Amino acid sequence: MEVVWLLAFAVLLAGYFALEGFDLGVGLLMAGRPQERRDRMVAAMAPYVLANEVWLVAVAGVLFGAFPVLEGEVIFALYPFVVSMLLGWIVRDAGLWFRRRIEGRAWRGFWDLMISLGSFVLAFGWGMVIGSVAGLPWIAGLGLGALTTALFAFHGRTFLAWREGRGGGRVLALSGLAAAAPVVVLLAAVAPHLLDHAAPAATLNVLSLMVAPFAPLMVGAQVWVWRTFRPGKGSDRIPSFF
Amino acid sequence: MDVLDLARLQFALTGSLHFLFVALTLGLAPLVAIMHTRWVRSGNPLHEHMTRFWGQIYVINYALGIVTGLVMEFQFGLSWSGLSHYAGDVFGAPLAMETLVAFFLESTFLGLWIFGWHRLPKALHLACIWIVTLTAYGSAFYIMIGNAFLQNPVGSVVRGDHMELTDFGALMSNSALVGAFPHVIGAGLAAGGFVMMGASAYQLLRRTAYLEFFTKSLRTGVVVAAIGVVVAVGSGYAQFGLVQEDKFEANTGAAVGLGFMMLIGELLQLVVVFLLLPTVYWLPRWRWTHPILIIMTPLPFLAAVFGWMAREIGRQPWMIWERLTVADAMSPGLTSGMVTTSLIGFTGVLGLLAVVDYVLIARAVRRGPEDLALGAWPRTPAPAPVRLEV
Numbered sequence: 001m002e003v004v005w006l007l008a009f010a011v012l013l014a015g016y017f018a019l020e021g022f023d024l025g026v027g028l029l030m031a032g033r034p035q036e037r038r039d040r041m042v043a044a045m046a047p048y049v050l051a052n053e054v055w056l057v058a059v060a061g062v063l064f065g066a067f068p069v070l071e072g073e074v075i076f077a078l079y080p081f082v083v084s085m086l087l088g089w090i091v092r093d094a095g096l097w098f099r100r101r102i103e104g105r106a107w108r109g110f111w112d113l114m115i116s117l118g119s120f121v122l123a124f125g126w127g128m129v130i131g132s133v134a135g136l137p138w139i140a141g142l143g144l145g146a147l148t149t150a151l152f153a154f155h156g157r158t159f160l161a162w163r164e165g166r167g168g169g170r171v172l173a174l175s176g177l178a179a180a181a182p183v184v185v186l187l188a189a190v191a192p193h194l195l196d197h198a199a200p201a202a203t204l205n206v207l208s209l210m211v212a213p214f215a216p217l218m219v220g221a222q223v224w225v226w227r228t229f230r231p232g233k234g235s236d237r238i239p240s241f242f
Numbered sequence: 243m244d245v246l247d248l249a250r251l252q253f254a255l256t257g258s259l260h261f262l263f264v265a266l267t268l269g270l271a272p273l274v275a276i277m278h279t280r281w282v283r284s285g286n287p288l289h290e291h292m293t294r295f296w297g298q299i300y301v302i303n304y305a306l307g308i309v310t311g312l313v314m315e316f317q318f319g320l321s322w323s324g325l326s327h328y329a330g331d332v333f334g335a336p337l338a339m340e341t342l343v344a345f346f347l348e349s350t351f352l353g354l355w356i357f358g359w360h361r362l363p364k365a366l367h368l369a370c371i372w373i374v375t376l377t378a379y380g381s382a383f384y385i386m387i388g389n390a391f392l393q394n395p396v397g398s399v400v401r402g403d404h405m406e407l408t409d410f411g412a413l414m415s416n417s418a419l420v421g422a423f424p425h426v427i428g429a430g431l432a433a434g435g436f437v438m439m440g441a442s443a444y445q446l447l448r449r450t451a452y453l454e455f456f457t458k459s460l461r462t463g464v465v466v467a468a469i470g471v472v473v474a475v476g477s478g479y480a481q482f483g484l485v486q487e488d489k490f491e492a493n494t495g496a497a498v499g500l501g502f503m504m505l506i507g508e509l510l511q512l513v514v515v516f517l518l519l520p521t522v523y524w525l526p527r528w529r530w531t532h533p534i535l536i537i538m539t540p541l542p543f544l545a546a547v548f549g550w551m552a553r554e555i556g557r558q559p560w561m562i563w564e565r566l567t568v569a570d571a572m573s574p575g576l577t578s579g580m581v582t583t584s585l586i587g588f589t590g591v592l593g594l595l596a597v598v599d600y601v602l603i604a605r606a607v608r609r610g611p612e613d614l615a616l617g618a619w620p621r622t623p624a625p626a627p628v629r630l631e632v
Contacts, residue, residue: 050353057349058342060315065338068330075319076573082316083584087591090309094595097305100615101602203331206410207338214343221350228354228361237620241301241356 001208002198005066009194010187012062014180016055017126018155021179022172023049025156027092027119028149030112035105038112042096043240044163047229049096051222053089065207070197078129085125092118096242123149130186148182155179165231246569248581249321254554255589256317258547259596260310265546267307268382268427269434270300271375273466275368282368291455295611296438297371299603301356306592306599308349313588315341321581324571325561329405332398333388333562336413340384348377359617382426390419393485393553395562405565421481422553428474429549432510432542435467439518440539441607443532452610457526460535464522468514470542475507478549486563489556496558499551506545513538 026045030038063071075082095115099108127148131141158175161167198204243251274297281289318326318337326334354362355370362370390413391397397412398405413419442460450456490497518525525531557563561571 047353047357050356051350054346054349057312057315058346060319061338061341061345064318064326064330064334065342066334068326068334071319071330071334072323072326072573075316076323076575079320079580079584082320083587086313086316087587089312090591090595093309094305094598097302098598098602101302102605199331199334200406203335203407206407207335210335210339210410211343214347218343218346218350221347221354225350225354228358237622238360239615239618239621241615 001201001204002066002195004208005062005198005204006191006194009059009062009066010184010191012055012059013187014184016052016059017180017183018176019048019052019055021152021176022155022159023052024092024119024123025152025154025179026160027115027156028123028153029156029160030119031116035108035112038108039240040164040236041160042099042112042115042242043236044160046096046240046242048225049242051225053093066199066204067194067197068199070194074133078132081125081129081132085122085129088118088121088125090118091115092122100240100242119152120149123152127182130182134186134189144182148179151175151179151182163231245576245578245581246572248578248585249572249576250568252321252581252585252588253317255585256310256313256592257554258550259592260307260314261546261550262543262596263303263307263310263599264382265430265433265543266303266437267300267378268430269432269437269466269470270296270303271371271378272431273434273438273462274300275371275375278368278371282364288455288458290617291452291611291614292459294614294617295455295606296459298614298616299437299441299606301352301616302599302602302606304352306596309595310592311345313592319573320584321573321576322561322571323573325566327404328566328571329391329395329398329562332395332405332407332413333391335407335410336384336387336391340381340388344377344380344384348374348381351377356616360620379427382430383423386419386423386426387413387416389553390416390422392560392562393422393557394418395565400565405562417484421477421484424477425474425481425549428470428472428477429542429546431470432467432474433470433546435463435465435470436539436542438463439467440536442526443535444607445610446526447529447532447536450610455611460526461522464514464518464525467510467542468519471507471511471514475511478504478507485556490552493555493558496552496554496556499548499555503545503548503552506541506548510538510541510545 023045026041030041033041060071063074091114095111095113095118099111099115124145127143127145128138128141130148131138131144136144155172155175155178158167158172162169162172199207274293277289277293277296280286281293315337351370351373355367355374358367358370394416395405396416397407397409399408400406407413438459440463442456442463445452445456446460490500521528559567559569561568
């Protein structure tokens with residue numbers, strides 16, 4: 001059962017990088033663009049954001065439920081990163097939610113800046129977190145931060161191309177793999193440590209029994225998001241709430 | 243203040259802020275789902291407008307529910323790693339169910355509902371808001387299982403230096419849960435009902451152009467507020483037989499919270515059940531009552547925060563009742579500097595965003611059901627050039 005939960009943890013974390021990676025990438029690419037372009041960029045990612053960011057919430061849930069000892073240790077060890085990345089996440093989400101609630105260039109420009117800033121803190125922060133968990137010196141962490149930022153920005157670009165009918169789904173899938181690559185390498189390295197710190201069998205069994213009935217609905221909902229909002233179908237004519 | 247007080251203050255402030263928005267989510271979600279159902283069944287544009295207007299208020303409110311919730315989730319690891327070390331094998335399970343299943347589904351289906359307008363088939367679009375409602379209640383249920391375990395640690399044994407799960411069923415039928423869960427749901431419905439009542443009263447007072455819309459909304463608000471208040475007060479009193487006897491005697495903060503909550507709860511019950519409910523038919527026309535209804539809107543939220551104060555301060559000095567103290571649950575190595583920095587960051591940013599969110603909600607109420615962003619109609623494409631064949 002430990003192996004099942006390790007796999008669930010790995011899939012959710014790698015999935016977060018591959019999915020939320022392009023949302024953060026689009027947020028990075030918004031910086032410095034004219035408002036009309038930013039509106040289209042936000043409209044392109046808007047239907048996916050809620051379904052994507054929740055993968056990280058699920059990662060934290062699995063950590064707490066299946067690897068509770070590590071939950072406290074890892075999050076506490078990463079204290080400054082977790083606090084700044086949470087703040088980045090908060091202002092990014094607030095930016096998306098608030099940008100269209102009041103008309104006006106200054107209002108929207110401010111929240112769009114918050115989206116870009118928040119996306120940057122998260123994208124760069126993930127590289128530093130990977131470096132820190134792997135025990136690398138901070139200078140290497142900075143390098144990894146630059147790497148994840150670049151990978152997410154590239155992933156955001158291929159996503160926009162796909163969504164706007166300028167690029168194929170295969171390129172998007174490949175850039176998703178690239179965005180998830182750094183964390184997959186880290187996961188492979190820390191897998192034995194995770195297995196050693198899994199919750200006892202009684203907890204894991206109860207958790208499995210309770211999650212299993214909902215798993216098909218969770219997968220189905222994610223697939224449905226991608227089917228519903230695929231390019232074409234006159235999707236650009238429906239005004240975005242974000 | 244020492245580091246423990248600061249860590250507690252951080253949790254109390256973010257938790258209270260979180261619940262202000264969550265309570266309204268719990269109250270509005272079923273109302274929006276019911277309006278949407280009526281719209282799908284009747285095709286009546288009035289029901290469509292009601293779904294979109296109250297849905298938009300629900301969604302604006304939801305933003306702060308998410309971001310404050312994120313801070314709550316990670317705070318366990320940041321400040322209270324002693325809790326997951328000691329009782330993670332038990333406490334982690336309901337929390338994992340909330341985040342991995344309930345919130346995961348809620349967020350995914352909420353995205354489908356917000357952006358699925360004019361894209362999804364009507365029945366499936368409707369199903370989305372019902373799943374959002376059910377999973378929101380599921381979230382509240384799992385969180386309350388976790389909270390009830392802290393109040394009354396059943397279904398587990400202490401083995402060596404930590405607790406282990408023995409019976410999840412006992413966690414779900416915890417005596418600290420069976421009264422508290424309906425209490426929270428009642429508080430949520432009351433909050434939703436009062437917001438609907440106050441917002442409708444504002445529009446009616448201003449001689450709105452949408453008379454039928456806000457007349458119906460005001461009546462719905464009164465009925466839902468009455469149901470919520472009765473459930474909250476009833477399940478509140480029912481809990482007195484179940485809570486630990488010395489909970490409120492030793493803790494002044496808890497006693498003060500309890501006292502004010504009961505004062506507001508009973509006042510609201512008196513006003514809603516004995517004055518507003520019997521006059522609900524005429525209320526929309528009695529303009530002199532509307533300022534009173536508007537002023538009353540924050541009261542259920544205030545009562546909710548006092549209620550959490552009673553429950554959580556009443557648990558002191560225990561994190562888990564008679565098992566683990568709050569001091570022992572704190573992350574070892576946590577310093578005042580760390581907590582102070584994150585406290586300023588979180589409460590500063592979340593506090594500002596909460597103010598902005600309330601301004602946006604108030605603005606949405608003032609503007610009424612005109613030019614709603616939620617469910618806006620597709621822009622008609624520019625007409626294709628017609629080539630005349632001569």
